Amino acid sequence: MTTLLRILRFTRSLTPYYLGIMIAAAVVTAAGLAVPFITGRVTDVIVSAVGTAADGKGAVADVAGEAIRIVVLLAIALLAVSLVEAGIGNVGGYWGDVMSAKMRTILSTRYFEQLLALPQRYYDNELTGTIVARLNRSISEITNFMKTFSNMFVTMLFTTISVLAISAYYYWPLAVLLAVAYPLYLWLTALTSRRWQRLEGEKNDHVDVASGRFAEVVGQMRVVKSFARERDELDAFSRRFESTERLTGLQSRHWHAMDALRQGVLYAIFFVLYAIIFVRTVTGYFTPGEMVMLIQLMGMARQPVMSLSWVVDAAQRAIAGSKSYFEVMDLDPVRVDGGGDRPREPRATTKPARAGDPDRPAVSFRGVHFGYDDDDVLAGISFDVAQGERIAFVGESGGGKTTITSLLMGLYGVRSGTIEVAGAGAGLEDLRRGIGVVFQEPHLFSGTIAENIAYGRPDATREEVGAAARRAAVDSFVGGFPNGYDTVIGERGVKLSGGQKQRIAVARAMLKDAPILVLDEATSALDTKSERLVQAGLEDLMRGRTSLIIAHRLSTIAEVDRIVTLRDGRIDEVGTPAELAASGGIYAELLALQGSTAKADRRRLREFEVV
Ligand SMILES: Nc1ncnc2c1ncn2[C@@H]1O[C@H](COP(=O)(O)OP(=O)(O)OP(=O)(O)O)[C@@H](O)[C@H]1O
Numbered sequence: 001m002t003t004l005l006r007i008l009r010f011t012r013s014l015t016p017y018y019l020g021i022m023i024a025a026a027v028v029t030a031a032g033l034a035v036p037f038i039t040g041r042v043t044d045v046i047v048s049a050v051g052t053a054a055d056g057k058g059a060v061a062d063v064a065g066e067a068i069r070i071v072v073l074l075a076i077a078l079l080a081v082s083l084v085e086a087g088i089g090n091v092g093g094y095w096g097d098v099m100s101a102k103m104r105t106i107l108s109t110r111y112f113e114q115l116l117a118l119p120q121r122y123y124d125n126e127l128t129g130t131i132v133a134r135l136n137r138s139i140s141e142i143t144n145f146m147k148t149f150s151n152m153f154v155t156m157l158f159t160t161i162s163v164l165a166i167s168a169y170y171y172w173p174l175a176v177l178l179a180v181a182y183p184l185y186l187w188l189t190a191l192t193s194r195r196w197q198r199l200e201g202e203k204n205d206h207v208d209v210a211s212g213r214f215a216e217v218v219g220q221m222r223v224v225k226s227f228a229r230e231r232d233e234l235d236a237f238s239r240r241f242e243s244t245e246r247l248t249g250l251q252s253r254h255w256h257a258m259d260a261l262r263q264g265v266l267y268a269i270f271f272v273l274y275a276i277i278f279v280r281t282v283t284g285y286f287t288p289g290e291m292v293m294l295i296q297l298m299g300m301a302r303q304p305v306m307s308l309s310w311v312v313d314a315a316q317r318a319i320a321g322s323k324s325y326f327e328v329m330d331l332d333p334v335r336v337d338g339g340g341d342r343p344r345e346p347r348a349t350t351k352p353a354r355a356g357d358p359d360r361p362a363v364s365f366r367g368v369h370f371g372y373d374d375d376d377v378l379a380g381i382s383f384d385v386a387q388g389e390r391i392a393f394v395g396e397s398g399g400g401k402t403t404i405t406s407l408l409m410g411l412y413g414v415r416s417g418t419i420e421v422a423g424a425g426a427g428l429e430d431l432r433r434g435i436g437v438v439f440q441e442p443h444l445f446s447g448t449i450a451e452n453i454a455y456g457r458p459d460a461t462r463e464e465v466g467a468a469a470r471r472a473a474v475d476s477f478v479g480g481f482p483n484g485y486d487t488v489i490g491e492r493g494v495k496l497s498g499g500q501k502q503r504i505a506v507a508r509a510m511l512k513d514a515p516i517l518v519l520d521e522a523t524s525a526l527d528t529k530s531e532r533l534v535q536a537g538l539e540d541l542m543r544g545r546t547s548l549i550i551a552h553r554l555s556t557i558a559e560v561d562r563i564v565t566l567r568d569g570r571i572d573e574v575g576t577p578a579e580l581a582a583s584g585g586i587y588a589e590l591l592a593l594q595g596s597t598a599k600a601d602r603r604r605l606r607e608f609e610v611v
């Protein structure tokens with residue numbers, strides 16, 4: 001019930017449609033209720049006319065003529081009623097369809113909106129396919145339910161009340177019996193509900209997990225094929241679905257056993273009802289017309305009960321199906337995130353700093369502690385980057401270099417300490433607008449090359465896209481494609497080579513033209529020649545721009561202003577490349593190793609994952 005109210009509140013804008021559908025259903029039901037009265041009246045007219053004819057009294061022809069006139073009029077009334085039912089019923093059906101479509105829009109966009117608001121931490125723990133499966137299931141089940149419900153609710157209510165009132169008018173024990181039947185049936189239905197829902201929830205979990213893996217496998221088919229794991233993936237997938245078969249068996253057996261019981265009870269009550277009507281007609285209490293009318297009415301009285309089990313079934317599905325949907329909607333982005341401060345505008349300033357303001361650092365980390373879980377990845381990191389300065393981070397693989405850039409972009413909150421970024425503005429959006437980033441993995445979208453380059457600035461002109469592409473040496477390979485910049489690159493750019501993807505990612509950051517530049521292994525996938533080309537473009541871009549650079553290949557950071565070396569989550573040394581080369585620290589060690597061809601040195605180098 002709370003779920004139902006929740007859905008209604010959620011889709012408040014659809015109220016006119018719910019009302020329209022209900023009014024249409026009420027009209028159709030009222031028309032349906034007229035039918036037993038008309039046929040009852042027809043029966044009485046015919047019985048009396050036939051009876052008069054049999055008596056042989058009076059002007060038989062006159063009586064028959066009058067009776068024929070009345071029954072024809074009544075038949076016309078039947079036709080009118082049916083036409084109303086058909087007409088209004090279809091109007092209601094139309095509103096139902098429109099309502100479903102609108103509901104789909106509301107539920108999907110709200111879900112997407114919520115997903116976009118959820119912090120990075122949420123995505124660290126969820127599978128894409130599961131997120132998608134949840135949306136699809138919830139939408140179809142909630143929509144089906146609301147459609148059925150708004151259609152049947154009024155019909156049920158209206159029929160129940162009318163049937164009770166009419167039968168009470170004709171003979172009160174009928175009404176009493178019916179008044180017992182309804183709640184009894186409802187109670188028996190409610191009994192099945194809890195177990196049914198628990199099983200439905202378990203089934204949904206299996207499907208979600210299977211869908212999550214499914215999407216992952218489809219997305220990384222190359223790995224699956226190369227390691228010859230098709231069979232195993234398929235087996236694991238089908239095992240999940242086989243589990244749902246078993247659960248459905250349990251669920252359905254339970255439901256149908258209870259349904260048989262419910263119906264048995266119901267038919268027993270109707271047996272008594274019919275027996276009363278028949279006997280009372282024989283004893284002359286009801287006319288044959290009244291009997292016909294009451295029998296039809298009893299037929300109608302059964303309908304709400306049957307619809308009820310339909311509605312309950314759809315409601316159960318909707319409740320179970322929407323559970324995980326609402327669980328996601330209920331997530332508080334702040335709680336999921338675990339809190340922690342994000343980068344902010346430097347203190348003690350009244351106006352936002354502008355690039356080129358030399359006295360203030362562009363980026364400043366002060367005693368930053370951070371960990372993804374209980375362990376600290378960064379333990380008290382402090383450094384400043386001056387406006388326009390180029391600073392490089394060097395350290396072991398897994399040492400927290402990428403993590404520093406994630407914190408800079410406010411993807412995670414810090415555990416303690418502060419990060420100040422000049423121009424961070426009021427919100428994360430402002431902060432991120434001011435940072436151009438090339439990720440360690442290119443992360444492209446399925447569109448065209450031009451669309452990918454313009455992702456950070458969708459309004460960029462073709463010339464601007466072309467200029468960025470030239471600086472990132474994208475043009476050197478795009479020329480070979482028949483469709484040029486309009487070449488579709490496949491999901492995540494699968495149709496491109498690693499180095500091509502990386503160059504597009506560099507062009508994307510170049511086009512964004514933000515005051516701060518973050519390059520996380522931006523040229524690691526390139527051969528020496530292309531790297532030189534891209535490096536030249538990057539040097540150009542970095543001029544006068546605050547830049548944070550991570551590179552394993554030390555040749556690419558030889559020109560930076562300062563280097564920060566990291567060890568065990570702490571800063572080990574800070575200095576110019578020349579200073580650090582002479583200090584004997586990590587940088588000096590790596591430099592010696594990269595220049596060396598000795599076997600032992602290369603082994604040591606591999607520990608730093610240098611290519
Ligand atoms: N999303 C995440 N959730 C949990 N732990 C993470 C996450 N991302 C990184 N880590 C962990 O944090 C540590 C630092 O990772 P980070 O990616 O910052 O290293 P890195 O210095 O960039 O390494 P590399 O040079 O290999 O890119 C690693 O131990 C890693 O396992």
Ligand SMILES: [Mg+2]
Nearest residue numbers: 401402403440
């Ligand atoms: Mg990294």
